[in-house]
Amino acid sequence: MRLGILGTLSLALMLISQVALAETVRIGFVTTLTGGAGAIGNDMRDAVELALDHLGRKMGDSDVKMFYEDDTFKPAVGKQKTEKLVKKDKVHFVTGYIWSHVLMASRNSAVGKGPFMITSNAGPGAVAGKLCHEDFFSTSWQNDQTTMAMGEVLNQLGIKNLYIMAPNYSAGKSMVIGVSRTFKGKIIGKDMTKFPAQLDFSAELAKIRAAKPDAVFVFYPGKHGLQFFKQYSQAGLKDEIPLYSAFTVDSLSLPRLKDLALGSLMTQFWAPDLDNAANKRFVADYRKKTGRYPTFYAAQSYDTIMLINSAVTAVGGDLSNKDGMRNAMRKANFPSIRGPFKYGNNHFPIQNFYLRKVVKDAEGNYTTSIVKTVYTNHQDPYAKDCKMSW
Amino acid sequence: MNWILLLEQTLNGFQFGILLFLLAAGLTLIFGIMDLINLAHGSLYMMGAYFAATFTEWTDSFLLGALLALPACMLFGVILERIALKTLYTRSHLDQVLATFGLILFFNEFVRLIWGPIGLDIPLPELLSGSVELFFGIRYPAFRLVIIAVGILVAFLLYLLVSKTRIGMLIRAGASNRQMVSALGVNINLLYTIVFGLGAALAGLAGMMAAPIMTVEIGMGEGILIITFVVIVIGGVGSIKGAFVAALIVGFIDTVGRSFLPDILGLFVSNDVADTAAPAISSMLIYILMALILAIKPQGLFPPKGT
Numbered sequence: 001m002r003l004g005i006l007g008t009l010s011l012a013l014m015l016i017s018q019v020a021l022a023e024t025v026r027i028g029f030v031t032t033l034t035g036g037a038g039a040i041g042n043d044m045r046d047a048v049e050l051a052l053d054h055l056g057r058k059m060g061d062s063d064v065k066m067f068y069e070d071d072t073f074k075p076a077v078g079k080q081k082t083e084k085l086v087k088k089d090k091v092h093f094v095t096g097y098i099w100s101h102v103l104m105a106s107r108n109s110a111v112g113k114g115p116f117m118i119t120s121n122a123g124p125g126a127v128a129g130k131l132c133h134e135d136f137f138s139t140s141w142q143n144d145q146t147t148m149a150m151g152e153v154l155n156q157l158g159i160k161n162l163y164i165m166a167p168n169y170s171a172g173k174s175m176v177i178g179v180s181r182t183f184k185g186k187i188i189g190k191d192m193t194k195f196p197a198q199l200d201f202s203a204e205l206a207k208i209r210a211a212k213p214d215a216v217f218v219f220y221p222g223k224h225g226l227q228f229f230k231q232y233s234q235a236g237l238k239d240e241i242p243l244y245s246a247f248t249v250d251s252l253s254l255p256r257l258k259d260l261a262l263g264s265l266m267t268q269f270w271a272p273d274l275d276n277a278a279n280k281r282f283v284a285d286y287r288k289k290t291g292r293y294p295t296f297y298a299a300q301s302y303d304t305i306m307l308i309n310s311a312v313t314a315v316g317g318d319l320s321n322k323d324g325m326r327n328a329m330r331k332a333n334f335p336s337i338r339g340p341f342k343y344g345n346n347h348f349p350i351q352n353f354y355l356r357k358v359v360k361d362a363e364g365n366y367t368t369s370i371v372k373t374v375y376t377n378h379q380d381p382y383a384k385d386c387k388m389s390w
Numbered sequence: 391m392n393w394i395l396l397l398e399q400t401l402n403g404f405q406f407g408i409l410l411f412l413l414a415a416g417l418t419l420i421f422g423i424m425d426l427i428n429l430a431h432g433s434l435y436m437m438g439a440y441f442a443a444t445f446t447e448w449t450d451s452f453l454l455g456a457l458l459a460l461p462a463c464m465l466f467g468v469i470l471e472r473i474a475l476k477t478l479y480t481r482s483h484l485d486q487v488l489a490t491f492g493l494i495l496f497f498n499e500f501v502r503l504i505w506g507p508i509g510l511d512i513p514l515p516e517l518l519s520g521s522v523e524l525f526f527g528i529r530y531p532a533f534r535l536v537i538i539a540v541g542i543l544v545a546f547l548l549y550l551l552v553s554k555t556r557i558g559m560l561i562r563a564g565a566s567n568r569q570m571v572s573a574l575g576v577n578i579n580l581l582y583t584i585v586f587g588l589g590a591a592l593a594g595l596a597g598m599m600a601a602p603i604m605t606v607e608i609g610m611g612e613g614i615l616i617i618t619f620v621v622i623v624i625g626g627v628g629s630i631k632g633a634f635v636a637a638l639i640v641g642f643i644d645t646v647g648r649s650f651l652p653d654i655l656g657l658f659v660s661n662d663v664a665d666t667a668a669p670a671i672s673s674m675l676i677y678i679l680m681a682l683i684l685a686i687k688p689q690g691l692f693p694p695k696g697t
Contacts, residue, residue, distance in 0.1 A: 036610065039509070198648075230605070233519070236529050256605070
């Protein structure tokens with residue numbers, strides 16, 4: 001009898017502790033919040049907050065606590081902030097990461113140290129290939145993929161001689177490798193500029209004019225893209241040589257570029273007008289909340305939170321069940337803004353890539369619209385170097 | 391060798407040099423005369439751009455906007471000097487570096503609060519937004535020609551001011567021997583305020599000139615400030631002439647190096663190596679030049695007399 005009472009009591013205690021143990025989900029978000037690129041981080045934070053609003057600020061029964069950290073666009077700072085999130089704040093997920101070089105510097109401070117790491121933008125080849133890890137996921141793409149799609153587009157357009165410009169850092173190199181993988185014509189010139197210091201491209205633009213290519217392809221994320229487009233037009237090249245880009249024109253730069261970018265073509269995995277329910281809700285509510293069109297950075301950040309939610313709810317808020325959360329995330333079982341997709345063995349999405357064009361919407365705002373699908377269910381070329389299988 | 395390309399790159403180097411000169415002239419005066427290391431000079435550059443962007447929006451004219459922004463920058467500099475910097479003159483250089491670095495952070499946040507994080511743009515008048523045909527069929531952006539013209543005009547006016555007027559005489563005297571100037575009964579505080587205001591206006595002018603090419607952004611002055619310090623070290627601290635010559639040299643080497651180094655390297659090593667090494671080496675060129683000048687002429691190319 002006494003044993004029975006003890007048994008009931010301990011059962012009751014267990015139940016109580018189960019309820020009390022619905023631990024708060026702690027999510028670190030490392031992005032750039034100050035300086036010229038601060039606007040990007042700002043956009044990502046707005047998207048994260050919108051995602052949490054959509055979830056009612058809860059994942060299942062668990063509360064959510066966000067830790068936003070500013071990497072100030074510097075790999076060393078990003079690594080410090082990642083370490084702080086992992087060791088001091090003991091986050092369950094460390095996410096964000098705009099820049100490939102910041103991600104590469106931060107990776108070893110998070111992966112294998114407890115939390116899951118989810119990149120919301122950067123996709124350097126190494127983390128998709130040899131360095132792939134069971135605790136590392138992406139809600140964006142691998143760097144090469146978007147420019148591989150651009151290479152196909154350039155082939156279809158019959159471009160024979162191409163001039164490429166990109167910043168000299170890990171993502172810039174990946175983007176150039178990507179387009180070179182698929183482009184069948186000749187690359188007659190290539191300039192890798194100092195990043196992020198170089199903002200004046202006069203010398204390179206003069207070389208482009210002298211080289212007379214059929215087309216120019218650039219990758220200049222953030223403010224660099226804005227300045228490149230301006231200077232390209234001021235140099236009188238806009239009407240002479242067609243300019244194609246990737247990750248260069250976004251919803252932050254479009255209201256400022258206006259007609260300079262109108263009609264400009266780029267490749268991307270997503271666009272604000274992509275036709276699915278999750279995306280329609282995201283874009284509409286984001287515009288209501290901020291008055292701006294979301295950037296692709298924002299879209300990917302929204303998906304990061306939704307992916308985490310799918311993991312937390314799958315294990316009923318038991319954050320110690322890492323295997324359960326990993327298996328849930330591998331299913332990509334959440335309403336993604338890109339529509340349904342599958343994860344490859346390296347935890348990078350296998351997804352479509354589209355050709356997008358800059359247009360004006362019904363109210364006269366500048367935005368991008370999908371022209372056609374370039375790749376269907378495309379997997380990155382590094383997946384085969386990843387030893388992981390599941 | 392493509393001569394038209396070389397000519398165009400020379401023009402580009404010249405234009406970059408002129409922009410550096412506008413910044414360096416103010417910095418070298420402040421450093422040389424007031425013995426103040428002002429890391430916040432880049433913030434003045436940024437303020438110039440933001441003022442010009444705002445006034446351009448109000449008046450719908452870039453010319454009017456720039457004309458209004460110029461005195462605004464000068465006033466801003468004078469207020470900054472009176473409130474924050476005058477307490478630093480007797481402190482060590484390290485204290486000045488710390489304090490003016492703090493000012494950079496302060497101004498970056500200040501700009502974010504007032505103008506927001508996204509940055510601004512200055513639309514150019516139709517006439518200046520395209521390119522024009524020069525001699526030998528060279529096409530060159532019209533606004534970059536304006537920068538060159540404005541820079542040469544400012545250099546000429548500065549020359550007149552420094553070598554033909556009484557205030558210029560005091561500036562020259564201050565650059566060579568500060569204590570003697572104050573010992574002779576010159577109101578050194580007033581001179582400092584004037585010099586700082588002038589430096590702020592020049593930095594602001596550089597910001598306004600750069601803004602339509604690049605964009606008006608938080609922290610836009612930080613990268614260019616480092617190169618500006620290289621310029622004044624090469625030119626000789628306190629010398630406007632030195633700043634002018636050194637700015638043109640640095641502008642030319644940086645631009646031409648960026649443009650031709652990959653090809654030149656490609657003659658000696660494989661293309662892959664050249665592609666990787668060239669951006670690294672070309673961004674080092676001006677520092678190599680600075681090290682050479684420091685080794686040969688530690689005072690810089692044109693040190694003010696008496697130092």
